Amino acid sequence: xxxxxxxxxIIVFLFQIELKGDSFKYNSYNNHGVIGLINMPTARFYDxxxxxxxxxxxxxxxxxxxxxxxYDWLEASLFYTNIQGLPYPGYEYQDYKDKGFNVKLRLKEQxxxxxxAIGVMDIAGTGLYSSEYIITSYGINNIDxxxxxxxxxxxxxxxxxKNPLGYISDNFKNRPTETEGQGGQFQPSRYFSGxxxxxxxxxxxxxNDRTLFKIEKDTTLTTDTLDYKKAKSNYSVGIDYALNxxxxxxxxxxxxxxxxxxxxxxxxxxxxxxxxxxxNQEQNINNEDQYQNLITNLERNGIGVNKVIETxxxxxxxxxxxxxxNLQVVEEIIKQAGKDSGIEKDxxxxxxxxxxxxxxxxxxSFEDNSNLIYEREKKSQFNTKTGLKFxxxxxxxxxxxxxxLLLENDSEYIILDNLMLNVNLKYSLADNFDDLRYPPLNxxxxxxxxxxxxxxxxxxxGILIGRAQIDYFISPHKDHHLMFTGGILEDMFSGFGxxxxxxKNDTNYSVGxxxxxxxxxxxxxxxxxxxYQNVTGHLNFHYRNYGLIPFDMKLSYGEYLAxxxxxxxxxxxxxxxxxxxxxxxxxxxxxxxxxxxxxxxKGIFFNIPIYGNxxxxxxxxxxxxxxxxxxxxxxxxxxxxxxxPIN
Numbered sequence: 179x180x181x182x183x184x185x186x187x188i189i190v191f192l193f194q195i196e197l198k199g200d201s202f203k204y205n206s207y208n209n210h211g212v213i214g215l216i217n218m219p220t221a222r223f224y225d226x227x228x229x230x231x232x233x234x235x236x237x238x239x240x241x242x243x244x245x246x247x248x249y250d251w252l253e254a255s256l257f258y259t260n261i262q263g264l265p266y267p268g269y270e271y272q273d274y275k276d277k278g279f280n281v282k283l284r285l286k287e288q289x290x291x292x293x294x295a296i297g298v299m300d301i302a303g304t305g306l307y308s309s310e311y312i313i314t315s316y317g318i319n320n321i322d323x324x325x326x327x328x329x330x331x332x333x334x335x336x337x338x339x340k341n342p343l344g345y346i347s348d349n350f351k352n353r354p355t356e357t358e359g360q361g362g363q364f365q366p367s368r369y370f371s372g373x374x375x376x377x378x379x380x381x382x383x384x385x386n387d388r389t390l391f392k393i394e395k396d397t398t399l400t401t402d403t404l405d406y407k408k409a410k411s412n413y414s415v416g417i418d419y420a421l422n423x424x425x426x427x428x429x430x431x432x433x434x435x436x437x438x439x440x441x442x443x444x445x446x447x448x449x450x451x452x453x454x455x456x457x458n459q460e461q462n463i464n465n466e467d468q469y470q471n472l473i474t475n476l477e478r479n480g481i482g483v484n485k486v487i488e489t490x491x492x493x494x495x496x497x498x499x500x501x502x503x504n505l506q507v508v509e510e511i512i513k514q515a516g517k518d519s520g521i522e523k524d525x526x527x528x529x530x531x532x533x534x535x536x537x538x539x540x541x542x543s544f545e546d547n548s549n550l551i552y553e554r555e556k557k558s559q560f561n562t563k564t565g566l567k568f569x570x571x572x573x574x575x576x577x578x579x580x581x582x583l584l585l586e587n588d589s590e591y592i593i594l595d596n597l598m599l600n601v602n603l604k605y606s607l608a609d610n611f612d613d614l615r616y617p618p619l620n621x622x623x624x625x626x627x628x629x630x631x632x633x634x635x636x637x638x639x640g641i642l643i644g645r646a647q648i649d650y651f652i653s654p655h656k657d658h659h660l661m662f663t664g665g666i667l668e669d670m671f672s673g674f675g676x677x678x679x680x681x682k683n684d685t686n687y688s689v690g691x692x693x694x695x696x697x698x699x700x701x702x703x704x705x706x707x708x709x710y711q712n713v714t715g716h717l718n719f720h721y722r723n724y725g726l727i728p729f730d731m732k733l734s735y736g737e738y739l740a741x742x743x744x745x746x747x748x749x750x751x752x753x754x755x756x757x758x759x760x761x762x763x764x765x766x767x768x769x770x771x772x773x774x775x776x777x778x779x780k781g782i783f784f785n786i787p788i789y790g791n792x793x794x795x796x797x798x799x800x801x802x803x804x805x806x807x808x809x810x811x812x813x814x815x816x817x818x819x820x821x822x823p824i825n
Contacts, residue, residue, distance in 0.1 A: 204384040204387065204390050204420075205220070205222045205224065205322075206390055206418045206426055206428065206442065207230055207232045207243075207245060207426075207440075207442050207444070209232075209234045209236065209239075209241070209428075209430070209432075209438060209440055210232075210234070210241065210243060210255075210257065210280065210299065210307075211230065211231075211232035211234075211241070211243025211244070211245045211255045211257060211280070212243075212245070212253065212255060212280055212282060212297070212299070213245075213253060213282075215324065215380040215382060215392045215393075215394040215414075215416070216380075216392055216394050216396065216414040216415070216416045216430045216432060217394070217396055217398050217414060217432065218313075218324070218326070218328075218332070218378050218380055218394045218395075218396065218397070219282065219295070219297055219311055219313055219326070220295075220313060220315045220322070220324045220380075220382075221284070221288075221292070221293040221294055221295035221313045221314055221315035221324070221326075222293070222315055222322070223247060223250055223251065223252075223253055223282075223284055223295075224247045224250075224253070224444075224446055225247065225250055225446050226247050226248060226249050226250040226751075227247065227248075227446065227753055227757055228246070228247040228444065228445065228446040229244075229245065229246045229247070229444075229445055229759075229784070229786055230244075230245040230246075230442060230443060230444040230445070231243070231244055231245070231442070231443040232245065232440060232441070232442050233440060233441045233442075234438065234439075234440040235438060235439050235440070236432065236436055236437075236438030236439075237262065237406070237407055237436045237438070238261050238262040238263050238264065238404055238405045238406065239259050239260070239261060239262075239404075240259065240260040240261075240262065240578060241257055241258070241259040241260075242257065242258050242259075242572060242579070243255050243256070243257040243258075243280075244256050244257075244782075244797060246759045246782075246784065248751040248759040249727070249751070250284075251283065251284040252281075252282070252283060252284070253280075253281070253282040253297075254279070254280070254281050254282075254759075254761070254782075255279070255280040255281075256277070256278075256279055256280075256781075256782055256797055256799070257277060257278055257279075257280065258275070258276075258277045258572045258573045258578075258799075259275070259276050259277070259307075259573075260273050260274075260275055260573070260578035261273055261274045261275075261276060261306075261404060261405075262405075263405040264404065264405060266575060272575055272576075273578070275573040275574075275575070275578065276306055276307070276573075277573060277799040277800070278299075278300035278301065278307060278799070279300070279301045280297065280298065280299045280300065280301065281297060281298050281301055282295055282296070282297035282298075283295060283296050283297065288315065288316060288317065291316075292314040292315055292316040292325075293314065293315045293316070294312070294313070294314050295312075295313050295314075295315075296310075296311070296312050296313075297310065297311050297313070298310050298369060299311075299330070299331070299332075300331075305365070305368070306331075306404065307331055308330045308331060308365075308368055309328060309329060309330030309331040309332040309333070310328070310329045310330055310332070310369050310370045311326050311327065311328045311329070311332055312326055312327050313325075313326030313327075314326065320383055320384040320385075321381065321382070321383050321384075322381065322382045322383075322384075323379075323380075323381050324379060324380045324381070324382075324394075325377070325378075325379045326377070326378050326379070327339075327342075327375050327376070327377055327378070328375060328376045328377075328378055328397050329341070329353070329369075329370050329371065329372055329375050329376075330353070330368065330372070330399070331398065331399045331401075332376060332378065332397050332398065332399070333372060333374060333375055333376040333397065333399060334376060334397050334398050334399030334400060335376035335377070335378065335395070335397040335412070336412075337376070337377065338374035338375065338376050339374060339375055339376075339377060340373070340374060340375075341370075341371070341372055341373060341374055341375050342375070343370050343371075344373075349367070349371070350370060350371045350372075351371070351372075351373060352371060352372070352373070353368055353371040353372035353373075354367055354368055354371075376397040377395075377397075378394065378395045378396070378397045379394070379395050380392065380393060380394030380395060381393055381394075387420070388419055388420040389417065389418075389419055389420075390417065390418040390419075390420075391415075391416075391417055392415065392416045392417070392418070392430075393413060393414070393415045393416075394413065394414050394415075395412055395413060396409075396412065396413060396414040396432060396433050398432075398433070400433070406433075406436070407433075407435040407436050408435060409433035409434065409435055410433065410434035410435045411433055411434030411435075412433070413433070413434070414430060414431065414432040414433055415430065415431055416428060416429060416430030416431070417429055417430075418442075424443060424444060424445055425441075425442065425443055425444075426441075426442040426444065427439075427440070427441055427442070428440040428441075428442065445786070454479075454502070454507045454510070454511070456479060456510075456511060456514050457478045457479050458518065468519050468520050468521050469486055469519075469521075469551050469552055470552075471518070471519035471520070472486070472495075472515055472516060472519040472521060473486070473552065475514075475515035475518055475519055476495075476497070476511065476512070476515050479511045479515065480499055480501030480502060480511075481497055481499040481501070481502070481508065481511060481512070482497065482498045482499050482554070483495060483496070483497060483552070483554060484496040484497065484498055484530065484553070484554050485550070485552065485553045485554065486550075486551040486552040486553075487545065487548035487549060487550055487551060488523075488548055488549050488551050489544065489547055489548045489549075491523060491524060492523055492524045492525070492526055492544070493516075493521060493523050493524070493525050493526070493551075494525075494526045494527075494528065494539075494540055494544065494545070494548060495512070495525060495526070495527050495528065496528045496530060497527055497528065497529050497530065498529075498530045498531070499529075504754040504821075505529075505537065505754075505821045505822060506754065508527075508529070508821070509527075512525055512527060513525075526539040526540060526544065527539055528540045529821060530595075531817045531818070531820060532592070532595060532596055532598060532649075532651050532817070533595045533596040533651055533652075533653065534651055534653065534659060534814070534817055534818055535653070535656075535683070535818075536817065536818050536819075536820060536821055536822070537683060537821060537822065538683055542656075556594070556595065558591065558592060558593050558594070559590075559591070559592040560589070560590070560591050560592075561589070561590045561591075561592075562587065562588070562589040562590070563587070563588050563589075564585065564586065564587040564588075565585075565586060566583065566584070566585060566586075566607075567583075567584045567585075567586045567604075568581055568582070568583055568584070569581060569582045569584055569609075569637075571611070571614075571630075571634060574614065574616075574631075575616045576613055576614055576615065576616060577610075577613075580609075580610050580611060580614070580634075581609065581610070582606050582607075582608065582609030582610075582611065582634075582637055583606070583607045583608045583609070584604045584605065584606055584607065584637075585604070585605045585607055586602065586603070586604045586605075586644070587601075587602070587603045587604075588600075588601075588602050589601045589602075589603075596650060596651040596652060597648070597649070597650050597651075598648070598649045598650075598651075598812075599646075599647070599648050599649075600645060600646075600647055600648075600649070600811055600812075601643075601645060601646050602643070602644035602645035602646075603641055603642065603643060603644065604637075604641075604642045604644050605640070605641050605642070606637045606638045606642075609634075609637050609638055611631075611634040611635050611637055611638070612635060612638070614631040614634055614635050615631075616631075618801070619774060621803060622740045622742070622768065622772075622802070622803035622804055623740075623741075624710060624712070624739070624740040624741055624803060625710075625803060626670070626671075626698070626710070626712075626739040626740045626803050626806045627670070627739075627801050627802065627803050627806045628801060628802060628803050629701075630670070630801050632701040633669060633670060633701055633703065635701075636701055636702055636703060637703075639702060639703070642703035643666055643703055643704065643705070644666075644668070644669055644703075645665075645666055645667065645668060645669075645811060646665050646666040647663055647664065647665035647666060647667055647811070648663070648664055648665055649661055649662070649663050649812055650662040650663075657680060657681060657682045658678075658679075658680055659678070659679045659680075659681060659814050659818070660676060660677070660678050661676060661677045661812070661813075661814050662674075662675075662676045663675060663676065663677070663694075663810075663812075666699070666705070667694075667696070667808055667809075667810065667811075668808060668809040668810070668811075669699070669703075669809070670698065670699055671696045671697065671698060671699055671739070671808060672696070672697050672699055672705075672707055673694050673695050673696040673697050673711075673808075674694065674695055675692065675693050675694030675695055675696075675715075676692070676693060676694075677690060677691070677692040677693075677813065677814050678690045678691055678692075678814075679718075679814040679815055679818070681814065681815065681818050686721060686722040686723070686724060687719070687720060687721050687722070688719075688720045688815060688818075689717075689718065689719050689720070690717075690718050690814065690815070691715065691716065691717045691718060691736075692715055692716055692718065693713065693714075693715035694713070694714050694715065694808060695711065695712075695713050696711060696712055696713075696714055696739060696808060697710070697711040698710040698711065712737075712739055712740070712741055713737070714736070714737050714738060714739050714807070714808065715736050715737060716734040716735060716736030716737075716746075716807075717734065717735050717736055718732060718733070718734045718815075719732070719733045719734070720732050720815050721733075722819070722824055723824070724824060728751065728824040729749055729750065729751055729824065730748075730749070730750045730751070730752060730760075730819075730824060731747070731748065731749055731750075732746075732747070732748040732750075732815075733745065733746075733747050733748075734746045738764075738766060738804065738805055738806050738807060739803075739806040739807065739808065740803040740804055740806055742766040742767055742768045742804045742805065743766060743767050744764060744765050744766025744767055744768075744805065745764065745765055745766075746762060746763070746764040746805065746807070747762065747763055747764075748760055748761070748762040748783075749761055749762075750783075751824065752819075752823035752824055753823050754823050756785055757784075757785055757786055758783070758784060758785040759782075759784050760782065760783045760784065761780075761781070761782050761783075762780065762781060762782075762783065763778065763779070763780040764778060764779040764780070764804075764805030765778055765805075766778075766779075766804050766805050768804040768805075772804075773802060773804055774802070778804075778805070779798070779802055779804060779805030779806070780798070780799070781796060781797055781798035781799065782796070782797050783795065783796040783797070784797075796809075
C-alpha cells in the first residue's frame, strides 16, 4: 500500500506544472449512485443542476439511488435497497428493505495538486451502509487516479492503518455498533470513528467519450449480515458505456466473486438560460404607433401586455406571461422590442402572476403621475396539458419496486385576473398496486398519510380526480397578499382555507401564515370524503440568501394534518430553467418512540425539466403520519418568486 501511495505522489509531482483545473474528461456514478469507480467514491463532481438515477443489481444488493448536485461542490443522494437473503422482521419470506442519505463535499478542486473531497454514506439510516471517507483524485488526460481512506463499511481491508483521527481525540477510536432508536437518526459519534481505517485506491481510463474502464482496491466490509459472496480478490473491475449523453450502462466484477449490472440516467443542464431567438416584427415600424408596435413585438415573443402607462421620461409595462421562466430572457425581449418599436424612453416593468406583483419597478409616484396609453380587455384564459407520468412506490413490504404509468391532464382556467380553477385528472394505463395488502408498521392515531396503499390500490378504477380547486387572489394593500382556496386540494385531502403573505420585492425575506380545514378524501378518488378532518395551520418565514452560497429557506411552525404540533425547515436551490433541489425535516411533539422507524419526518423534493416537461416529486424514506402537510399546488411565495430564481 505504501508503495502505491508513493507512486501516486510522484505522478502528482511530475505533472503538477502542466495541469490546471479538473482535467478528466468523463465521470460516472458508482454502484451506490455516488460519482466514483465501482464501489469506491472519487473526488469528482458534476456541474450544479446535475441529477441522476442509478439502478443497481448485484449480490446481495438491489439498489435505486437518486442523486443531485445543487452546487458544483455538493453531491447528495437518497437510496433505497433490497437486501437479498436478509429477511424482513416479521415477514421472513420478504427480503429486507433499507434506505438512507449520502453526502459528498468538495474541499479542493484539482489544480497543481489533487482534488480533495469528504463524504458520508448512509448518514441517517439504519447503519447497514454507514461509512465515511476522505478521497483525493488526480487526472492526466484520459487517466484519473484516486487515493482515499475509508471508515465504517469502507473499512473492510486487511491492510488497515490506525485511525489517524485517534491522535486528535480518543472519541474517534471507538465506533458504536448499535443503531440509535429505530434508525433514521443522525449519529455523529460514528462519523470517521473506529480503531482502524482502510486506505483504498483506483484508476479509471476513458477509452473515448463513451467508454470508461475502472479498477479499484475494494475495501467494502463484507459482513455476514449482508451475506456477501466470499471475496476471491481485493480488487473490483468494471466498464461503463454511455449510450448517449443521458443514459449509461455499467458492468462490474466485484472482489472477483460477484457480477453486477447498473443502469444510469444522468442530466446536466448547466446553462444559466437557453438563448432565446427573438422573433422580429414582419412589418415596417410605424413611428406614429410605437406603442402598438411594442405590444405586437412583445406578444410575438410570448409576453402578454395588460397595460401601458407613460410619463415624461418613462414607459410602464404591466406584463403577464407564462412562456418564459427566465427573467433575463424577459428583460432582453423587452429591450429588443422597445428598440424595434422606435421607443427611446426608459421602460419599467411590472410582471404579474394572476393579479400579484411578482416583480415590479413601479412605485406609487410613478403610477400616480402617468397617463394610461393602453389597457387589455379582460378575457378568460384556458391552458391544458396532457402527458405520461410515472408514479413510483418503492421499498414496500410486498415488493421492492411498484409503480403506475399514468396518463395525466392538468388544466388551468383563469376565469378572472384573480380567480383561477385548477384541475388534475389521471388515468392508470398500467400499474401493479393490486396486491398491496400489508398495513403500515407504525401509525399515528390519525392516519393521514400511512394509508396511502388504500388510494394506490384503487388507481385502476377509471378516471381519477387528483385535484379540482379554485383560488382567489387579492392584495388589499401593497406588499400584502391573500389567497383563498377551496375544493379537492390533493390526492388525499379536500378542504378550504386561506394564506396570507407579506412580500416586498426589494427584501430577501417574507412572512405569513396559512389556515385550512382539511377533510380526508374517500379512497375511490372521487368527490366523497371519510370521517376524518382537522384544522391545520402554520406560521411561515421565508428567507432568500443571495450571498456566496445562494439558497432559499422556509421555516414554519404550527399544527399538522394529524394534529401534531412542531416545526418544519426547508432548504432549497432554484435555477433559471425551473429546476429546484431541496431538503426538508420536521420535528413535532410526537416522540421518536411513537414515530417509529425513521425517528422524524424528512426527505427531499425537486423539480426537474426532462424533455421539455417539469417533473416535480417529493421523496420520503418513509410514509408516516406525523409532520404531514397539505400538498398545495400554489403558494403565494412560490408564485411571487417564480421568475426570481437564486443563481
